[in-house]
Amino acid sequence: MDNRRLILLLIFSFSILMLWDAWQKHTMPKPQAGSTVAANSAAAVPVPSASKPTPGVVPQGATAAASANVAKVTVRTDLFVAEISAQGGDLTHLELSKHLATDDPTRHFVLFDSDGQHTYLGQGGLIGEGLPNHKSLWQLKPGPVELAPGQDTLQVSLEAPASEGTVVKTYTFHRGSYLIDVAYQISGDARADHAYFQTVRDDKPAEASSKAMGVSTFTGPAIYTEEGKFQKASFEDIAKGKNKHVAKANDGWIAMVQHYFVSAWLPEGNGEREFYTRKLEGSLYAAGVIVPVSGGKAEVKLYAGPQEQDKLKRIAPGLELVVDYGWLTVIASPIFWLLGMLHKVIGNWGWSIIALTVLIKLAFFPLSAASYKSMAKMKVVTPKLMRLKELYGDDRARLNQEMMELYKKEKINPLGGCLPILIQIPVFIALYWVLLGVVEMRNAPWLGWIVDLSTKDPYYVLPLIMGATMLIQTKLNPTPPDPMQAKVMMIMPIVFTGMFLFFPSGLVLYWIVNNVLSIAQQWQITRMIAGSEKKDG
Incomplete structure (x- = not known):
């Protein structure tokens, strides 16, 4: 399966799940007075x-x-x-x-x-x-x-x-x-x-x-x-x-x-x-x-x-x-334990979430680095992929064969870029349950206008920042050969921003820090791969 198609499938599946849950909550009938x-x-x-x-x-x-x-x-x-x-x-x-x-x-x-x-x-x-x-x-x-x-x-x-x-x-x-x-x-x-x-x-x-x-x-x-x-x-x-x-x-x-x-x-x-x-x-x-x-x-x-x-x-x-962690208790429990340890040292749940994000990012650094290298190489060979599409666009079987040969020649794993998403989704959902379920987050302030990390940002500042970081990440990713896929990838930051408007601000904070760290890591790796290609050329 094409790398981008798999990414889109994962993103859309997750988006549909969260939107369905949100719809159920907002359409829930209000309690009625009774005896x-x-x-x-x-x-x-x-x-x-x-x-x-x-x-x-x-x-x-x-x-x-x-x-x-x-x-x-x-x-x-x-x-x-x-x-x-x-x-x-x-x-x-x-x-x-x-x-x-x-x-x-x-x-x-x-x-x-x-x-x-x-x-x-x-x-x-x-x-x-x-x-x-x-x-x-x-x-x-x-x-x-x-x-x-x-x-x-x-x-x-x-x-x-x-x-x-x-x-x-x-x-x-x-x-x-x-x-x-x-x-x-x-x-x-x-x-x-x-x-x-x-x-x-x-x-x-x-x-x-x-x-x-x-x-x-x-x-x-x-x-x-x-x-x-x-x-x-x-x-x-x-x-x-x-x-x-x-x-x-x-x-x-x-x-x-x-x-x-x-x-x-x-x-x-x-x-x-x-x-x-x-x-x-x-x-x-x-x-x-x-x-x-x-x-x-x-x-x-x-x-x-x-x-x-x-x-x-x-x-x-x-x-x-x-304490209800849903079906990801096995991941959510150690996450909250670690978050609690950080809070004992830092004394603020917002900064503790930021520290937790850094630790999670460090834990998966080698795997993420391999994935970003794969995506950086994909970005370098994108012009060659576009050329193959022009030559064999009418012959799907031949196009796939030539693409596989190119991947093999360039030593690229077309599915390598999916690993960060596959890793982040269960951690994301587990942290969502932690922030939603633990009473310690209730009315816990971070700084300024964020006075409750368990509820949405009242001014939607964090979701907008998160959307901007997603847009930057999209620009760093290789452009899909299919114009329709390219348009969908550009729309995804807008879709996710709309969903994150109503998510707990603590969760949005985690995602922002995770995106910023990912951008820094991906930008550095992409720059190194591009420089190496120029020297080889």
Whole structure:
């Protein structure tokens, strides 16, 4: 196959892929307002699979729908602004004080919410006749609701009656940690065998990904066990009853994953636990874990915060896998590791991307040099190719034969120029996923007007510079003998500039630096080859 035809095929295939992803994102229907707490409250209380699968029992005094008059308490820590409702003792609102909202940087990012537009709740309860659960009305106990200076923990408790006793539900917040301890303590003669902890979420896209162009990152439940490793359960599969994951284990956790952030129920130690995912009413889905009650107490840690991989690794095995790198994880993971190492030294993600680009370019320097030498030789023999086309343009077979003879005589590999593209495409896509998926890039500035490397350049300066560098590269490449191919090659910088207008600015920065280095390398090699040809001539 002709070298230029292969290049065009690769470029067009990649262009179509990215344009299709962009079209899907921009044509995605906007979320519609709907019922939240009422629909959620209608969910049945989960039961262990070993038990008879009967509907959950609503205890005496419970209500099937939240009332507007239900008491709520606002809790403030160094990392959270949380709202806990007496309805079910649910965690109904959770702001992350260290992270800004995507659409309005004057506000905090909201992870849990129940405002009628979006539903994302933390729930739980005890399983059994006459025991309080997420449908019950709890009594908020008096006590501090703000983490005081110098205080390391803050406990907020609720109480509910149970048959022959009471149950106290306690949230424990920790300074400097996105981990929240959620515990049930039974007193009196009440008895319970199992407790459940679940998140309930609608299937609407995450707020953080509303401006991200391209492939949507995964949103939905994920389960990790030593037996099944990391398993995703998409909302679509859950709705169809096709969700397959480990249901029972003595280890592991269950999470609700979305772009940049995650909430995960993390039972401690090795012990019996049962994971479940289910479709509720409307657009709601539940993902939770059932654990045994021991000594009248059941406790599970809830992580609700950013997907910071280095910290997630230390919290629970496999928790860092919630970061979605798509199908190029094997390349994206080491790229981000190296990028993180550079950031520790440099201290700025933009300059770290530039340093990463230089290192990648150096790693592939020998291969790129061989490719550019091939392209430089192709440029030198282009007049001879044009002459052959004039002589044998009507005889395709003879033309191809003469071209092969010329390549052999000049010691040229006609496919050698494709290697830089073949190498760069997987690295490009992997870096695209890194910049799209890692929370460290969110709101990360570079310099001047680039205040967020994970979003597009607001003034389109970087994409225009990238287009100019592509145009220069095209001029340095050998001119295709076919006039139509030559025109298409000249149009490609315009096409790519149009696409890069909406790409994350960090990715455009990488491509600019890569192009500049390629131009310098290609110009030097072309100059050397041309000089050598003149001496030989």
